[in-house]
Amino acid sequence: MKLLEGKTVLVTGGSTGIGRAAAIGAALHGADVAINYYTRDEDAESCVAEIEALGQRGFALKGDVALPATATEFVAQALERLGKVDVLVSNAGICPFHAFLDMPVDVFERTQQVNMHGAYFMCQAAARQMVEQGHGGAIVAVSSISALVGGEFQTHYTPTKAGVHSLMQSAAIALGRHGIRCNSVLPGTILTEINKDDLADPEKRKYMETRVPLGRLGVPEDLAGPIVFLASDMAAYVTGAALLVDGGMYVNLQ
Numbered sequence: 273m274k275l276l277e278g279k280t281v282l283v284t285g286g287s288t289g290i291g292r293a294a295a296i297g298a299a300l301h302g303a304d305v306a307i308n309y310y311t312r313d314e315d316a317e318s319c320v321a322e323i324e325a326l327g328q329r330g331f332a333l334k335g336d337v338a339l340p341a342t343a344t345e346f347v348a349q350a351l352e353r354l355g356k357v358d359v360l361v362s363n364a365g366i367c368p369f370h371a372f373l374d375m376p377v378d379v380f381e382r383t384q385q386v387n388m389h390g391a392y393f394m395c396q397a398a399a400r401q402m403v404e405q406g407h408g409g410a411i412v413a414v415s416s417i418s419a420l421v422g423g424e425f426q427t428h429y430t431p432t433k434a435g436v437h438s439l440m441q442s443a444a445i446a447l448g449r450h451g452i453r454c455n456s457v458l459p460g461t462i463l464t465e466i467n468k469d470d471l472a473d474p475e476k477r478k479y480m481e482t483r484v485p486l487g488r489l490g491v492p493e494d495l496a497g498p499i500v501f502l503a504s505d506m507a508a509y510v511t512g513a514a515l516l517v518d519g520g521m522y523v524n525l526q
């Protein structure tokens with residue numbers, strides 16, 4: 273069964289990793305898909321090629337989510353090229369691992385701007401369009417297990433993920449009357465570009481694997497099903513919710 277037949281889905285940071293898996297997952301479920309991305313044109317082009325190979329329409333638009341204008345332009349282009357906006361997957365994010373005591377101000381500020389401001393502007397722009405269309409919609413934000421637990425080298429990052437989680441809760445209230453549902457997924461440790469260097473240390477990787485009751489780290493495709501589900505009408509009465517997708521890592525105390 274295709275869960276997103278006839279829908280138009282927008283994905284930020286859709287060229288690699290979790291965003292790409294969500295974009296392809298949405299296309300597999302019958303959606304036309306627009307992706308935003310920031311670097312590496314070839315990754316974005318190959319993602320669009322995969323979407324089109326599945327028989328769906330797709331396009332990629334380069335832009336920095338930290339800037340409000342990127343959000344308005346992304347939504348405007350989606351409207352012009354795909355006709356409407358039904359779903360936003362707010363996924364773009366960075367995690368430049370760094371110690372707390374000597375955190376450079378620019379690394380701290382950029383992490384807030386991309387992860388938190390970016391999610392806010394994108395969700396607001398998509399929601400404005402959904403309200404204008406008048407037939408509801410769904411927003412799925414990629415938060416993190418890090419919204420709930422800390423990380424020594426993520427003191428600038430974890431508050432942004434708690435912020436995204438909180439944004440979905442408040443937006444669910446603000447947008448419920450318009451039939452727009454807002455939920456978040458909370459991935460555990462998923463093997464992507466964002467943690468390639470951090471997990472290059474075999475000891476660290478082994479340790480992270482042992483934390484997961486299901487016995488392995490995640491792959492981007494592990495997020496596709498939960499994101500498609502929350503975006504779809506199967507989740508018609510789900511809003512303000514947060515879904516851990518972590519192989520059980522969060523509950524693994526001992």
Ligand SMILES: NC(=O)C1=CN([C@@H]2O[C@H](COP(=O)(O)OP(=O)(O)OC[C@H]3O[C@@H](n4cnc5c(N)ncnc54)[C@H](O)[C@@H]3O)[C@@H](O)[C@H]2O)C=CC1
Binds near residue numbers: 286335363366461
């Ligand atoms: N990989 C993991 O273990 C986890 C990742 N996440 C979150 O998942 C999201 C996606 O990350 P991954 O797929 O893991 O890594 P990734 O590095 O493969 O993907 C990040 C995506 O965001 C885009 N991006 C980065 N800065 C941007 C900007 N300023 N404007 C527009 N796009 C920008 C990149 O181009 C890329 O497409 C992030 O929000 C991250 O915080 C959450 C929990 C765990």
Ligand SMILES: C[C@H](O)[C@@H]1OC(=O)[C@H](O)[C@@H]1O
Binds near residue numbers: 367461466470
């Ligand atoms: C980038 C990290 O590996 C990843 O980011 C998160 O949000 C997870 O908590 C992991 O630490």
